[in-house]
Amino acid sequence: MTTSDDGLCGIGELAEQAGVTVKTVRFYSDRGLLPEASRSAGGHRRYGPEALDRLRLIRSLRALDLSVPVVRRILDEEGAPCGAYAEGGALEAAVAGRLSDVGSELAALRWREAALRLVQECAPGERPDRLRLIGTVSVPPSTAPLVRFWRGWLPPRMPARSTGAFLEVAVPRPPDDPAPAHVLAFARLNALVLAPCPGTARPQPEAHRVAGARGAAVLYEGLAEAYELAGVQLRRDRSPSPGEALDGFVGAYTGAYGVRDTPAFRRRLAGQLAADPRIDQYWELVAEVITAPGRRAEPTPGSAHDWLLAALVGETGAAQPVV
Template identity: 35%
Template sequence: MNGTDSDGLMSIGALARRTGLTVKTVRYYSDTGLVPSTDRTAAGYRRYGAEAVARLELVRTLRELGIGLEAVRRVLEREASLAEVARAHADALDLRIRTLRQQRAVLRAVAERGTDPEETELMHRLVRLSAEERRRLIEEFVDDTFGTADANPELVALLRAAVPELPEEPTTDQVTAWAELAELTRDPDFRASIRRMAAYQAEQRAEGDSTGLHHQLTEQVREVVTAALAAGTAPGTPAAATALAALTARYAEVFGRPDDAALRGWILRRLEVAADPRVERYWSLLARINGWPAPPALAPVFGWFTAALRAAG
């Protein structure tokens, strides 16, 4: 009645009931050799012993964990240990989980931004880049933009080291920032703008100018101009002229130049060469991707400084 004979062997139906699987599934595993029958009746019906129950339970468990039939067979035949198969499968699952998280981030970005199919495909492709591929993308950008100029080695080293590092589970903002950054590094016009900046900086260093000295002034410029902006001081007004005089006097002191119209023209040239807002955008996007503090916004500061110099003649 229960499908077990006097020798303790079970019919395929009894084995199916014992393990909670269908007869079709048990027959399939038996046909593939994963759970071979112990014996057959005179009429050719398969009979299974207690070992078949244990093998079938193991097969079912491993399959539910997503392990392929070939790997299951290797475990059953002792060609590979269960630990080895489990480790390999866990590694594969880790990769799959990371991929799924990245895909989820892209889909959320699409849902929130309403991006078109081309941008969606681009985001997905970029997010799937490995850390090494992202590094190569930045290195190619740096090589192309600074390769022909006597570039500032400290700036080049900084750019090479500042690689976008997407986390395993990126946010929507990180995904969109990475897509924009990748597109920015590929923009021929942006690259040409960076080359002009590098060439100008090389020219200034050849004349004995220290870029480091100019960087020392950035904080003071920010303080003076931020105060002017907060007070609503427009370029060309007497109050703006006072603020501008303080700044040009500081430049004259730091660079050892007369505080005159020539100095103002020299400062204006420097600001105009470095005026591309995409440079600031580059560092802002990188900070968003890597979870760094947002860099200070200097575009409004140097925009006011430039306008004030032009107004002064």
């Protein structure tokens, strides 16, 4: 950097060397990011030899879209004794935070692109309904309405750990790179859980009333394992049949109820489950949300439950469930 005899340079010279405008240098100086070494007799700003590197660093940090206060913290840390950029320091935290923000921004853009394509590709007569559906979903999409739906469905006072584990499998995560079909399915799912329920409350399965809060935790833990085993069978195109998955399914209920697994219990359980309220549409839409277009539907807790119930009905000869 060209300097005068005293080793200092003016604001115009510094701006030229850094490739920025004088206004930019003045802006950073006024905000304390670029300290002046002194002022000339005429009141003009003068900068020391280190100012050029500092100004270039400021530009690099601002190019990452870091705010002025964040840049100030990074500069203060870098200039401290044994400074540089320590692990877990201001720079690392700022970059991690900005990456998270950019990820959310990209997710929102991908969702908007898929939503625009959904409107563009549908028949003109379908567009009003599609627009209404899309308009009810936040961007990027939030799963909060689905979580609230399930918290109203699950037994009250069920342990938080058990509730959280169930929500992990029951609430689908919107795809990172959605197709128009994903947008439509998620919007319909959102509309389904926001729709008013008949009567004053959602109908609860008999299992909730019998098991109670503590028993429900045992029940849902066992069901999660049984559903996983049934999912393997579904992916293999296996017909519903007795086996490890069905035994685990029945065992979840005997464990929750504190009873023995007998043929009579299995018959009663088959009848009870066949009569329980169903939310098939929810699971059908979940499958559409988590499955790539053109691919075979991925198993869900709903489809696994249906497979296991069909296996139980086949084994016991109970009345067929109404689907």
